[in-house]
Amino acid sequence: xDSNIVxxxxxxxxxxxxxxxxxxxxxxxxxxxxxxxSAVGKAVTRLEERLGTKLVHRTTRRLTLxxxxxxxxxxxxxxxxxxxxxxxxxxxxxxxxxxxxxVELPATFGRxxxxxxxxxxxxxxxxxxxxxxxxxxxxxxxAEGIDVAVRIGVLKDDLDIAARRLGxxxxxxxASRAYLKRNGIPKTKDNLLVHxxxxxxxxxQRAVWLLRNEQxxxxxxxxxxxxxxxxxxxxxxxxxxxxxxxxxxxxLVGEHLRxxxxxxVLDEWxxxxxxxxxxxxxxxxxxxxxxVVIDELVRLSSEGDSGFKx
Numbered sequence: 001x002d003s004n005i006v007x008x009x010x011x012x013x014x015x016x017x018x019x020x021x022x023x024x025x026x027x028x029x030x031x032x033x034x035x036x037x038s039a040v041g042k043a044v045t046r047l048e049e050r051l052g053t054k055l056v057h058r059t060t061r062r063l064t065l066x067x068x069x070x071x072x073x074x075x076x077x078x079x080x081x082x083x084x085x086x087x088x089x090x091x092x093x094x095x096x097x098x099x100x101x102x103v104e105l106p107a108t109f110g111r112x113x114x115x116x117x118x119x120x121x122x123x124x125x126x127x128x129x130x131x132x133x134x135x136x137x138x139x140x141x142x143a144e145g146i147d148v149a150v151r152i153g154v155l156k157d158d159l160d161i162a163a164r165r166l167g168x169x170x171x172x173x174x175a176s177r178a179y180l181k182r183n184g185i186p187k188t189k190d191n192l193l194v195h196x197x198x199x200x201x202x203x204x205q206r207a208v209w210l211l212r213n214e215q216x217x218x219x220x221x222x223x224x225x226x227x228x229x230x231x232x233x234x235x236x237x238x239x240x241x242x243x244x245x246x247x248x249x250x251x252l253v254g255e256h257l258r259x260x261x262x263x264x265v266l267d268e269w270x271x272x273x274x275x276x277x278x279x280x281x282x283x284x285x286x287x288x289x290x291x292v293v294i295d296e297l298v299r300l301s302s303e304g305d306s307g308f309k310x
Contacts, residue, residue: 009050012043012046012047012050013043013044013046013047013050014047014076014079014080015033016029016033016035016040016043016044016047017043017044017047017055017056017072017073017076018073018076018077018080019032019033019040020040020044020056020063021056021063021065021069021073024062024063025037025062025063026038026040026041026044026063027040041058044056051068051072053066053068054066054068054069055068055069055072056069074145075145077100078145081098081099081100081289082099082287084098084099096125096127096288097125097127097128097287097288097289097291097292098127098128098288098289099127099128099129099287099289100129100130100131100289101128101129101130101131101147101148101289101290101293102131102133102145102146102147102148103118103130103131103132103133103146103147103148103149103150103293104132104133104135104139104141104146104148104149104150105132105133105134105135105149105150106134106135106136106150106151106152107134107135107136107230107231107232107233108231108232108233108252109150109152109169109232109249109251109252109307110132110134110150111134112251112252112307113251113300113307113308114150114297114300115132117296117297117300118130118132118293118296121292121293121296125292128289128292134231136200136201136230136231138151141161141279141280141281142160142281146281147280147281147289147290147293148278148279148280148290148293148294148297149278149279149280150166150276150277150278150279150297151163151276151277151278151279152169152274152275152276153274153275154274154275155275155277155279159282160281160282161279161280161281161282162279162280162281162282163277163278163279163280164277164278164279164294164298165275165276165277166276166277166278166297166298166300166301166308167275167276167301167308167309168273168274168275168276168308168309169249169250169251169273169274169276169307169308170249170250170273171209171210171247171248171249171250171270171273171274172247172248172249172250172253172257172264172267172270173186173209173245173246173247173264173265173266173269173270174239174245174246174248174253174256174257174262174263174264174265175239175242175244175245175246175262175263175265176239176240176241176242176261176262176263177260177261177263178242179196179239179242179243179244179245180263180265182242183195183196185265186245186265186266187266188266189211189221189266189269192209192221192222192223192224192245192266193222193223193224194224195223195224195244195245196224196226196227196243196244196245197209197223197224197225197226197244197245197246197247198225198226198227198229198235198238198239198243198244198245198246199223199225199227199228199229199235199246199247200228200229200230200231200232200235201228201229201230202225202228206220206222207222207223207224207225208220208221208222208223209221209223209247210247210274211266211269211270212268212269212270218273226243226244227243227244232248232249232252233252235248236248236252236253236256239253239262240256240261240262245265247270249274251307276301276308278294278297278298280294
């Protein structure tokens, strides 16, 4: 079979499909392409026949994507972004970042310490677009098409993922003065099994905090969690409200410790540190749009008040 025909067939209907999905109708896509709505619809139909799957649900009012259509659209947009980026490099001679970068960030840390710098980066590069999600879940970068992620905690060994350490965060245990007045100040690690503790949403049944043992090595210690919250900001507010002890990073609670709104306890056990990394799918060639985001995170981590230092 002629390879040129195969290549041509591979991209046939892609523009029509992408614009139809973005515009929500064949008519609107046709106006942008200079085609009739019928021609656009036929191109998408031929694409579906070649792929052997339905990509769009057609109604009289609007097109909606099937699950397969959503997945195919995501792949098409990545391909088109990379083509645009490469063409920009070839025509200008510079690796100008062009296209959309999907970034996965820890919720509170990402909003406070990462997003402002990424937005400023996008103003310096007007053709760089961002899709940022804030979550504590461990997303599958490759399966979900994520370009860059920031992870707090020890990384698992994964040959498909590249990583660079940005810094670390130090955890402390603290509570409001009102809570400590009502319940007393914990003196030993065992006291955490009788105090009300504020924790994150658990992935396992066991509720643990990271504390140092007698040898100075960090290890998980069982605690009694009364309240579970989905992100650090909510945990902080719950501690400030006098609802229990919380183990939180110094970048989040520092101002409240300095003001006296929160009091640090069990200080001799709680100087555990957690590494912070930027990770991305391993590849021989990193697109400029991804490289510039990684470089910005590395630059940000070197600043003293960036939140990447314990």
